[in-house]
Amino acid sequence: MPELDLTVSSADLTRAVCDIPSVSDDETALADAIFAAVSPLAHLEVIRDGDTIVAxxxxxxxxxxxxxxxxxxxPINxxxxxxxxxxxxxxxxxxxxxxxxxxGVAVQLKLAAELVDPRVDITWMWYDHEEVAAELNGLTRLAANRPDLFAGxxxxxxxxxxGQVEGGCNGNLRAIVRTHGVRSHSARAWIGDNAIHHAAPILHRLSEHTPADVEVEGLVYREGLNAVRISGGIAGNVIPDLCEVEVNYRFAPSRSPEEAVAIVREFFDGFEVEVVDLAGGARPGLDAPLAQEFVAAVGAEPRPKYGWTDVARFSALGVPAVNYGPGDPSLAHHDQERVPVEQIDAVERGLRTWLSNR
Structure with a gap:
């Protein structure tokens, strides 16, 4: 089993954690290594739920x-x-x-091992299945099995x-917009009715759409409504009777999930719309006293988080939450994904200073 040495630098620990592959659905080896590394730490109570580790x-x-x-x-590429x-x-x-x-996980693991007498009690969570549908997320399972662990x-x-503080996050909706037709041999196309051709207005509406910028508690969130996948047809000589356009809507945290669904259905009025994934956003959460202390301690200028993150889960539970980690979000999922070592060190210093300060 791979082992993690929590006494090395956060940068070296980042390398070790990354070199244990953990594509969604294949996190067990890394979860085992984390569990083995933190279990001997006497100042921590360690709980495991599937491939989610809580200390x-x-x-x-x-x-x-x-x-x-x-x-x-x-996936690795x-x-x-x-x-x-x-x-x-x-x-x-x-x-x-x-x-x-x-x-970010490496920084957290190092601090979890070293902060034996922090100024606040700390619950560390390292969880599985964040990169896939919300219902598979390890925090979804943990919240059902141990809701007490989310208290904070x-x-x-x-x-x-x-390395800056990003407040809240946009909500995330995925929908399938369908068009229907009639199959026929492509040599006699006039007998059929081409479902792919009927999808043209869907794409036209999207290409003409101007996404909104929405201010929420002083932060401006940028929305997005985009086609992310299209499928249709069964063979090169058959007129297709079905076309499906998958659409992703990133919506400001001031909108409820129900409002987001209504906006998408209205936008695609006249088409069949099936919502297949939906997660509400989170308001900035920067008005809480602890949040203000944290921002001041790390010397950050708060910004909005455009993508969806699990701050939304904590916000829904009444726990104000922010994003704070090393790395450029625009390089997330990129094949040239890379993080400045200086940012890893800076985030470690920021968290250590705030959590240690009396």
């Missing part, structure tokens, strides 16, 4: 902070093992997971944020 202090502090990170990645690279004089770690989000006054997700 928490029980010091009787007046406040508790939950700090979480997902351990799965999108010839970008492991991790390698070092220098670009414009800056040192990077290059490879799958370095940005999204194993550098503030939460931090180690999602990539360039």
């Amino acid at each position: 928490r202090t029980q010091l009787g502090r007046a406040q508790r902070v939950v700090i979480a990170g997902h351990i799965d990645t999108v 010839a970008n492991l093992p991790v390698r070092e690279m220098v670009e414009d004089g800056q040192e990077f770690l290059w490879g799958r997971g370095t940005v999204d989000m194993k550098a 006054d503030f939460a931090i997700l180690g999602e990539p944020s360039n």
Whole structure:
């Protein structure tokens, strides 16, 4: 079984965590390594739920902070093992997971081992299946099995944020928009009715759409409505009777999931629409006293998080939550995924300073 040494630097630990492949549905080896690394730590109570590992202090502090990170990645594409690279004089770690989000996980693991007497009680969560449908997410399962573990006054997700604080997150909706027709031989196309041709207005509406910028509690969230996949047809000589356009709607956290569904159905009025995945967003969460202390301690200028993250789960439970982790979000899932070593060190310093300060 691969082993993790929590005494090495956060950068070296990032390399070790990344070099244990953990594409969604294949996280067990990394979960085993994390469980083995934190279980001997006497100051932590360690709980395992599937491939989700929870480790928490029980010091009787007046406040508790939950700090979480997902351990799965999108598929590898010839970008492991991790390698070092220098670009414009800056040192990077290059490879799958370095940005999204194993550098953040590595920082959390190192601090979990070393912070034996923090200023607040801490619940550390490392969970599986974040990169796939919401119902598969390890936190969904954990919330059903152990809702008590989510108790806290503030939460931090180690999602990539360039070492800055990103408040809240957009909501995420996926829908299938369908058109129907009649099959026939393509040599006698006039007998049939081409479902793919009927999808042209769907694509036209999307190409003409201007997404909204929505201000929420001082942060401006950028929405997006895009076709992400299209399918139709069964053979090269058959007029298709079905076409499906998969659409992704990223909506501002001021909109409820129900409002998002209504917007998409209205936008595609006249077409069959099936919502296949839906997760609400999270408001910035920066008005909580602990959040303000945290932002001040790390010296950050809060920004909006455009993508969906699990801050939404904590927000829904009444726990204000922010994103704070090393890595450029625009490189998440990119084949040239790479994280500056300086950002890994900076995030470690920021969290350590805030959690240790009396």
